[in-house]
Amino acid sequence: MSNVTSRALALSTLLLSTSALAANSKPQPVPIVDTIPAARDIAFPGTIYLDVTATDLDRGIIEVRETIPATPGPLVLLAPKWLPGNHNASGQIDKLAGFTFTANGQPLRWVRDKVDVFAFHLDVPAGATSVEARFQYLSPTAEDQGRIVVTREMSNIQWNAVSLYPAGTFVRNIPVVASLTIPAGWKAATALRPTATTPGNRITFGEVAYDTLIDSPVFAGKYFRADDLGHGITLNTIADAPKELAVPAAVLAKHRALADQAVKLFGARHFDHYDFLHAITDRMGGIGLEHHRSSENQNDPGYFTDWDASVSDHNLLPHEFTHSWNGKFRRGADAWTPDYRTPMQDSLLWVYEGQTQFWGTVLEVRSGMSTKQQVLDKIALAAANLDNQPGRSWRPLSDTTNDEIISNRRPEPWNSYQRAIDYYQEGLLIWTEADMIIREKSGGKRSMDDFAHAFFGINDGDWGEVTYTYDDVVRTLNQVQPYDWAGFLKARVDDVAPTAPLAGFTNSGYRLTYGDKPTDTAKAVFKSRKVADFSYSLGFQVGKEAKLADVRWGSPAFQAGLVNGAQVIAVDGHTYSDELLADAVTTAKGGASPIILTVKRGDEVRSFSLPYHDGLRYPRFIKVGTGDGALDKLLAPR
Missing domain, CATH: 2.60.40.3650 (Immunoglobulin-like)
Structure with a gap:
């Protein structure tokens, strides 16, 4: 036998034995042993x-x-x-x-x-x-x-x-x-x-x-100013340029009113001092992050100097400030951990973030940071989004509290169907309804303000942490006003619901409706987000570089086959612009001809036919009741 033949037979035998090993062996997992001391x-x-x-x-x-x-x-x-x-x-x-x-x-x-x-x-x-x-x-x-x-x-x-x-x-x-x-x-x-x-x-x-x-x-920062807001609270601002630090007296007064209204609302302070860390910049990255005695906040240039145009940013400081009470002093028991290695659980984010969104919005109005109409216009955008969400058919709000861990706010292909961090804005709607119920059942003697005092206003001066559970929330609500709060929260948080919980508005004399023009506040929001909004007509937004964003599941755009990220290059054969598309939707209203969008996706260019004829639709709340309802009373300053 030649050496070549011998080597070939040896190699063949080795391959056969290796094949048999791969076919018959059953590897066992390597045990995971935690060698890190527990806290x-x-x-x-x-x-x-x-x-x-x-x-x-x-x-x-x-x-x-x-x-x-x-x-x-x-x-x-x-x-x-x-x-x-x-x-x-x-x-x-x-x-x-x-x-x-x-x-x-x-x-x-x-x-x-x-x-x-x-x-x-x-x-x-x-x-x-x-x-x-x-x-x-x-x-x-x-x-x-x-x-x-x-x-x-x-x-x-x-x-x-x-x-x-x-x-x-x-x-x-x-x-x-x-x-x-x-x-x-x-x-x-x-x-x-x-x-x-x-x-x-x-x-x-x-x-x-x-x-x-x-x-x-x-x-x-290089350019810095500090303003005393009272109550041991300081607004510290850094900016890209000195001109951004020119604060009109009336605007500064609104921030002082925010501090005052918050202390009145909660009835206690859980800090020895509080520092707003506030950056006005488009160079450093955006942030809105709560801490017990401070918060990290970024607003775009013009926040102080073009106050009316910055309305979309006026909720940030009220929201993050509220977290000193809700989220930092009072914190969901399963979110508190002894170190930064132990996993947190987010099951109560509809209180931690949802009620903070509620109180932050209330304080935004009570302090004059925004007018009541501006806030209603902003809430209308959120309410319409939640009320037109196909994902409600399968995913309860409680499950969205897991989304921080599941997706960490990464972009999703079908946000309206997948649902994301809805506990913020839907929490706002739920707690608005809770306020309406408390006022109604108590004959106007009590409100969610009483819950704020009872739940967050304890232990004045203590800036430790007091944890809470689902049962603690229900128990405190019942102390404020007896009611089936467990059933109320189960239906709105844990059960699948086909529509958004809007009773706090409808039973207060406000109706969510749609018109062919956005409100002035909505225009400012769209400008800030750099989008053109066709969410409730064609079913998408158009962002930078004319790329589609937030294509809605089941919408005309979805039915036509359009997806997020595709770039619109033409409308009915003409080079794309936001205005041209709005005109095309208006022209097609009541007609028979579809709107033709030419879209580039990757290296492919295609035309899509959208047979939509109901015109432009933008949400807003309109007052249909008379006198001051529960919502009007909720938003009135203290």
């Missing part, structure tokens, strides 16, 4: 010292040095993963790089956990009392990398993105002293209070618990 409610031995340098404005690279008390033996350091207010595992581990760890001046080997990639395993040598960690946070330099947090004029430092913490202890038991260096000439705002500012614009803050640090982000 315990014990004291932490020592204080973490965190030093952050955020002066690189060209590249946005933030340098971190952290000294962590440790004892000899295994040590697990964690990057925050499950972040309160984000309602999901949104920690930015992908932005951290350059890790080095040392003890006694000697480098330590580190290993990332195979299961939890937010965890780092180290062995602390004998004689060491601490570990020093050095790394960088590589902030996004373009929108497709994430939210931009560093520009030439401002920065947003979130401590969860620039720190590690040791596993095994409740984060409320870990003391931290943090320092932050920002560019020369800049000023910073945060709920933390500085103890020293040293040369180089290095600010050192007082010792706080790690969870308080994480809950106290920083806005810093």
